[in-house]
Amino acid sequence: MNTSTSPRRVVVTGAAGFIGSHLTDALLNNGTTVIAVDKRDHNDPAAAANLAPLHGRPGYHPVTADLRDCALQPLLLDADAVFHLAGIPGVRPSWGPQFSEYIDANVLATQRLMDTATAMRVPRVVVASSSSVYGVTDGLPSIESDHPAPASPYAVTKLAEEQLSLAHAARHGSATTVVALRYFTVYGPRQRPDMFIHRALHAAATGQPLRLYGDGHQRRDFTYVTDAVAATIAAATTEEANLVINVGSSANTSLHEIIALAEQLTGQAIDLQAQGTRDGDIPSTCADRTRAKQLLSWMPMTDLRTGMREQLNALVARQQPAAA
Ligand code: NAD
Ligand code: UGA
16 A cells, blocks of 8 residues: 655645544654644544544644635645545534535635635545545446536535545646545544444444434445545555545445444443434445555455454443543
8 A cells, every 4th residue: 555655745725624533634644744734623523532642643744724714825725635524524413504614615615725825736636535525326346437416415515525635636737636525424433423333333332322314225435544645645655646545445334333343342231312414415335446446555454353343342442531
């Protein structure tokens, strides 16, 4: 895998988030200097646990800033690459009044960032896109050349984000290249608490009920976070650019199978609460990973049981008060 060619100095946006904090951790381990930008900092309870492993590490430069209006030039100065992970994620809330936040963060902030990155001739921007841009599929693995058909407001903003970034890279005279990664449902320690695997493990570990939207036969190509991070780092230095790449394992698992695994790992039955199907919920996702293999020398390394066990261990450790 191509993680040995980590860049020298980078900017990570969304560094206090789930994937961004793991990415920052891995880059620091590689000796990369990281300007770690997020609008949240350690005073935000939801971000504090993500940021805790980063404090005081050599090369770690946290910056609390909102990409919608902060001064971008000082952040991007001398960067070999920008990893743009900041954004508002989550399919279901995007139908609500928060949609303007999705537009602001995923589209308008990306426009600002790309405008500055190209003006400053940052060589590479890696953009966090999403499997959701494919929409409802025929059940076969999604290939990057498939026609995108986003089925939720969130997915529309992610398609806009990746295409906007690619449009900037294609501008006449642009010295900035873009790789947009379509992540498929990422899981692992510190996964966002709105996501299914977190909720299933939390329900099994605490006895609290788990709301199941729809019949539970939805399938996801669940991708372990350190695997997603390895693909992301490789995307900073891959020669072929100005394209999108799937980051998913090419296998998929139903929600019922996740529930059974969570029950096995904890030894506890989950109290299921049936709820209606949510608008924009995709029945099945699955990545074709041919391109990721060819261009990033990437393959996923972590099986679902191992990854969920790691996530459960981290969840339980966080719920236990530290010893005096
Ligand atoms: P997350 O919410 O944990 O992290 C996103 C971070 O971006 C947060 O810390 C947030 O504070 C920050 N942010 C949002 N708007 C900002 C702004 N205007 N300025 C500065 N910081 C801002 O989400 P995540 O799950 O880590 O996802 C990271 C990225 O990957 C997102 O762009 C998401 O759309 C994309 N993605 C995630 C998944 C997944 O399964 N988690 C799958 C596909 C795509
Ligand atoms: C996830 C992320 O949340 C998005 O940010 C990301 O863009 C997307 O993956 C992606 O792959 O691109 P999603 O697939 O909806 O979106 O993942 P979860 O939020 O974990 O939901 C998975 C399934 O579980 C969905 O069918 C959802 O309806 C269901 N679910 C979720 C429940 O039944 N109950 C819950 O409490 C939460």
